[in-house]
Amino acid sequence: MDKLDAVLACIDANADAALERLFAVLRIKSISTDPAYAAECKACAEWHARDLASIGFEAEARATPGHPIIVAHDRSVAGPSALFYGHYDVQPVDPLELWEHDAFEPKLDTRPDGTKVIRARGSADDKGQLMTFVEACRAWKEVAGALPIPVTVLLEGEEESGGRSLPGFLEANAAELKADVGLICDTNMWDPATPAIQTMLRGLVGEEFIVTAADRDLHSGFYGSAAANPNHIVARILADLRDADGRVTLPGFYDGVPELDPALKAQWDALPFDPRAFLGAVGLSVPAGEKGRSVLEMTWSRPTAEVNGMGGGYQGDGFKTVIPSKASAKVSFRLVFDQDPHKIREAFRAFVRARVPSDCKVEFLEHGGGRAIRFPIDAPAFGKARDALTAEWGREALFIGGGGSIPVTHMLKTSLGMDVILAGFGLEDDRIHSPNEKYDLKSFHKGIRSWARILHALSK
Amino acid sequence: MDKLDAVLACIDANADAALERLFAVLRIKSISTDPAYAAECKACAEWHARDLASIGFEAEARATPGHPIIVAHDRSVAGPSALFYGHYDVQPVDPLELWEHDAFEPKLDTRPDGTKVIRARGSADDKGQLMTFVEACRAWKEVAGALPIPVTVLLEGEEESGGRSLPGFLEANAAELKADVGLICDTNMWDPATPAIQTMLRGLVGEEFIVTAADRDLHSGFYGSAAANPNHIVARILADLRDADGRVTLPGFYDGVPELDPALKAQWDALPFDPRAFLGAVGLSVPAGEKGRSVLEMTWSRPTAEVNGMGGGYQGDGFKTVIPSKASAKVSFRLVFDQDPHKIREAFRAFVRARVPSDCKVEFLEHGGGRAIRFPIDAPAFGKARDALTAEWGREALFIGGGGSIPVTHMLKTSLGMDVILAGFGLEDDRIHSPNEKYDLKSFHKGIRSWARILHALSK
Numbered sequence: 001m002d003k004l005d006a007v008l009a010c011i012d013a014n015a016d017a018a019l020e021r022l023f024a025v026l027r028i029k030s031i032s033t034d035p036a037y038a039a040e041c042k043a044c045a046e047w048h049a050r051d052l053a054s055i056g057f058e059a060e061a062r063a064t065p066g067h068p069i070i071v072a073h074d075r076s077v078a079g080p081s082a083l084f085y086g087h088y089d090v091q092p093v094d095p096l097e098l099w100e101h102d103a104f105e106p107k108l109d110t111r112p113d114g115t116k117v118i119r120a121r122g123s124a125d126d127k128g129q130l131m132t133f134v135e136a137c138r139a140w141k142e143v144a145g146a147l148p149i150p151v152t153v154l155l156e157g158e159e160e161s162g163g164r165s166l167p168g169f170l171e172a173n174a175a176e177l178k179a180d181v182g183l184i185c186d187t188n189m190w191d192p193a194t195p196a197i198q199t200m201l202r203g204l205v206g207e208e209f210i211v212t213a214a215d216r217d218l219h220s221g222f223y224g225s226a227a228a229n230p231n232h233i234v235a236r237i238l239a240d241l242r243d244a245d246g247r248v249t250l251p252g253f254y255d256g257v258p259e260l261d262p263a264l265k266a267q268w269d270a271l272p273f274d275p276r277a278f279l280g281a282v283g284l285s286v287p288a289g290e291k292g293r294s295v296l297e298m299t300w301s302r303p304t305a306e307v308n309g310m311g312g313g314y315q316g317d318g319f320k321t322v323i324p325s326k327a328s329a330k331v332s333f334r335l336v337f338d339q340d341p342h343k344i345r346e347a348f349r350a351f352v353r354a355r356v357p358s359d360c361k362v363e364f365l366e367h368g369g370g371r372a373i374r375f376p377i378d379a380p381a382f383g384k385a386r387d388a389l390t391a392e393w394g395r396e397a398l399f400i401g402g403g404g405s406i407p408v409t410h411m412l413k414t415s416l417g418m419d420v421i422l423a424g425f426g427l428e429d430d431r432i433h434s435p436n437e438k439y440d441l442k443s444f445h446k447g448i449r450s451w452a453r454i455l456h457a458l459s460k
Numbered sequence: 461m462d463k464l465d466a467v468l469a470c471i472d473a474n475a476d477a478a479l480e481r482l483f484a485v486l487r488i489k490s491i492s493t494d495p496a497y498a499a500e501c502k503a504c505a506e507w508h509a510r511d512l513a514s515i516g517f518e519a520e521a522r523a524t525p526g527h528p529i530i531v532a533h534d535r536s537v538a539g540p541s542a543l544f545y546g547h548y549d550v551q552p553v554d555p556l557e558l559w560e561h562d563a564f565e566p567k568l569d570t571r572p573d574g575t576k577v578i579r580a581r582g583s584a585d586d587k588g589q590l591m592t593f594v595e596a597c598r599a600w601k602e603v604a605g606a607l608p609i610p611v612t613v614l615l616e617g618e619e620e621s622g623g624r625s626l627p628g629f630l631e632a633n634a635a636e637l638k639a640d641v642g643l644i645c646d647t648n649m650w651d652p653a654t655p656a657i658q659t660m661l662r663g664l665v666g667e668e669f670i671v672t673a674a675d676r677d678l679h680s681g682f683y684g685s686a687a688a689n690p691n692h693i694v695a696r697i698l699a700d701l702r703d704a705d706g707r708v709t710l711p712g713f714y715d716g717v718p719e720l721d722p723a724l725k726a727q728w729d730a731l732p733f734d735p736r737a738f739l740g741a742v743g744l745s746v747p748a749g750e751k752g753r754s755v756l757e758m759t760w761s762r763p764t765a766e767v768n769g770m771g772g773g774y775q776g777d778g779f780k781t782v783i784p785s786k787a788s789a790k791v792s793f794r795l796v797f798d799q800d801p802h803k804i805r806e807a808f809r810a811f812v813r814a815r816v817p818s819d820c821k822v823e824f825l826e827h828g829g830g831r832a833i834r835f836p837i838d839a840p841a842f843g844k845a846r847d848a849l850t851a852e853w854g855r856e857a858l859f860i861g862g863g864g865s866i867p868v869t870h871m872l873k874t875s876l877g878m879d880v881i882l883a884g885f886g887l888e889d890d891r892i893h894s895p896n897e898k899y900d901l902k903s904f905h906k907g908i909r910s911w912a913r914i915l916h917a918l919s920k
Contacts (some may be wrong), residue, residue, distance in 0.1 A: 246685065
């Protein structure tokens with residue numbers, strides 16, 4: 001039996017113990033956006049540092065202006081080096097009443113078809129995914145006494161809350177962190193049977209604005225129509241943001257957005273993708289984006305504007321004839337190709353200001369931003385990783401686009417000059433960011449085996 | 461000294477005792493919306509019944525499905541009869557920390573300019589106002605042994621909590637309650653020196669709608685632009701509701717809305733009203749309603765559409781790249797002249813449905829409705845009341861419009877066919893429904909004298 005086979009056998013033999021470790025970390029309520037959970041974030045960081053140290057990494061949970069960042073090195077062998085990134089923080093869990101179980105009490109469920117799923121907040125995003133890599137390292141160390149290549153593990157605790165500490169951290173520690181290739185496990189498979197490496201990522205601009213009209217809440221019977229209503233102002237701005245054809249109306253928004261390369265478009269059109277099934281899975285049927293674009297284009301290669309939150313006035317039961325003093329909205333733009341996040345943020349602010357009456361005020365809160373990215377799929381590391389995934393899953397791994405933004409990918413590319421292999425084992429129905437998040441047990445187990453293979457392949 | 465002069469002298473002589481009685485009723489925590497205060501509401505009703513009985517009314521606190529309704533008759537004389545309506549319940553007092561004193565421990569404060577104010581929850585809305593009428597009756601009985609006209613007093617305990625018991629009560633007791641004219645003391649003066657009778661009331665349609673798109677919250681990175689976003693749909697509907705000139709765009713909305721009678725418009729234009737001061741008092745300066753209309757028209761004689769609440773998606777601190785499953789809004793329309801609440805509700809629902817994509821759902825919640833009302837200002841009773849107010853305050857009493865709805869006024873008009881004289885002594889800075897509610901001592905004292913004069917005038 002060669003080394004890789006022994007490692008895979010070790011992973012199979014220790015599957016229950018790996019699951020126990022994942023459950024332990026899923027019980028930690030590391031909600032990064034809510035200051036009430038700061039101690040849990042710290043506890044989660046310390047758990048990971050201890051765990052990585054236990055398998056031979058030089059591991060530290062390092063303080064930042066926000067939540068700790070874990071850096072762990074195992075450079076006992078020579079060869080091309082890898083930097084693995086994951087995040088130990090999770091999304092908030094509201095609305096709580098929609099969870100069918102305690103979000104932080106992980107459990108293994110068997111579905112009617114016999115497949116098993118791990119249920120908990122963070123099971124897929126990203127604790128379950130990041131632990132696939134850690135468990136692969138553990139098996140290599142146990143079987144071979146060393147990793148196939150030098151590895152640094154970098155775990156962040158602010159991915160779900162703007163990631164403010166990471167850029168400065170990467171810059172300050174660039175020499176220590178730079179490696180020949182980046183590895184991230186925070187993406188999806190193509191489908192439950194088909195692995196995929198995401199090689200295009202959209203960028204992001206997150207922006208919140210708050211409109212203040214009168215200096216107090218008013219009675220709409222007395223002030224209605226005479227006094228500016230910030231709900232109307234916000235609704236108007238949000239409505240103006242897209243035209244009847246679904247195009248974003250910000251001036252200059254489409255600068256740097258070419259049509260897709262015809263060869264790539266042909267490849268995408270040939271993918272086994274059914275837009276009706278994609279939308280049907282969440283109870284919808286009508287693509288809501290730009291007219292004349294395919295759903296894959298909408299979600300992979302076209303920029304978007306989405307209102308992620310809006311609110312103003314009385315939202316409780318019953319009715320209150322109030323004109324609120326304030327109303328607000330949170331808007332995100334997904335960027336593609338060469339769109340400039342800074343220019344788009346400025347264009348949006350100008351767009352909003354132009355629609356706020358002269359006697360009202362508007363303030364802006366910046367919530368992260370980053371450019372879109374494309375990786376060179378003909379570089380050797382990408383081919384090796386694809387072949388390793390193909391071997392594990394018995395199905396040709398795909399190079400795909402993707403709709404989400406993974407800001408750290410952009411930072412690794414920009415600050416450290418690294419290409420990143422985005423190989424993840426999430427599935428579309430994982431309900432990440434929603435109540436009842438899950439991660440397939442198969443994703444977890446074969447994800448560990450996949451990383452064991454990729455580490456091996458990269459050493460060749 | 462004629463009888464009226466003697467009554468006015470009696471009111472002046474007994475001013476302190478009247479204030480003591482008001483303080484006694486202000487100490488009762490008759491918060492109708494909170495079941496925890498049901499016993500206090502009952503105690504308050506019984507206090508009023510006893511008090512009215514003590515001055516010779518046949519008074520009863522009658523049980524209802526909600527809080528008791530007091531009916532008190534004094535029909536010992538002949539002549540045109542009056543039904544006086546007031547409410548003994550009060551608004552909740554939260555947020556408690558904003559009160560500068562105990563909300564239910566009334567006190568008399570002297571302001572820097574030497575004027576005195578009564579501070580307590582309910583001092584203006586409506587205990588202080590309703591007691592002006594009761595004290596006027598007391599003085600007439602004490603001085604003349606009888607009221608100038610037959611009077612029925614009707615005091616409700618659910619005005620601040622939906623008033624569910626009153627419509628059925630009015631219908632069931634229509635014959636007993638019907639009078640030649642209605643009297644209500646629950647409105648404001650024009651300004652602290654100028655009395656007013658409100659003769660136009662706008663109607664109301666309250667409506668809530670909830671748009672459901674996907675059957676769960678989605679990640680905007682994966683589904684953005686492909687999946688319908690209910691925030692966009694709701695924002696579009698709300699934005700479409702008014703055009704660039706501030707007009708409501710619902711088809712047929714302005715049916716039954718004539719231009720204001722030129723004579724009345726001229727009278728309003730001549731009123732000492734400064735729109736800049738009106739808006740400036742709440743930190744605004746630009747009238748937000750229909751272009752080409754005065755602020756008084758906007759708030760008195762033109763119909764409006766106001767978004768009282770809207771919400772969807774993540775509204776907490778930080779950012780969540782979510783596409784919510786649902787978003788909603790609460791909208792109220794103020795109606796004037798002959799607008800039909802039913803037709804407008806239906807037009808609004810059709811307007812909303814036309815803007816909800818075929819794969820999304822919308823549901824509606826009805827939140828009350830009623831027609832606008834105008835009273836015949838050339839009817840003799842209105843002229844008599846105006847002259848009585850003019851005599852007391854030494855300043856011509858005004859017939860004014862008003863933006864708010866007073867549901868009981870509509871009921872008295874619709875169920876009992878009665879015109880209602882709305883004469884009140886509240887002031888704009890009374891902070892009704894807010895912390896630190898007050899009622900000017902001058903409003904209380906001259907309010908009592910005003911009703912003494914109006915009762916006398918109506919008997920002539």
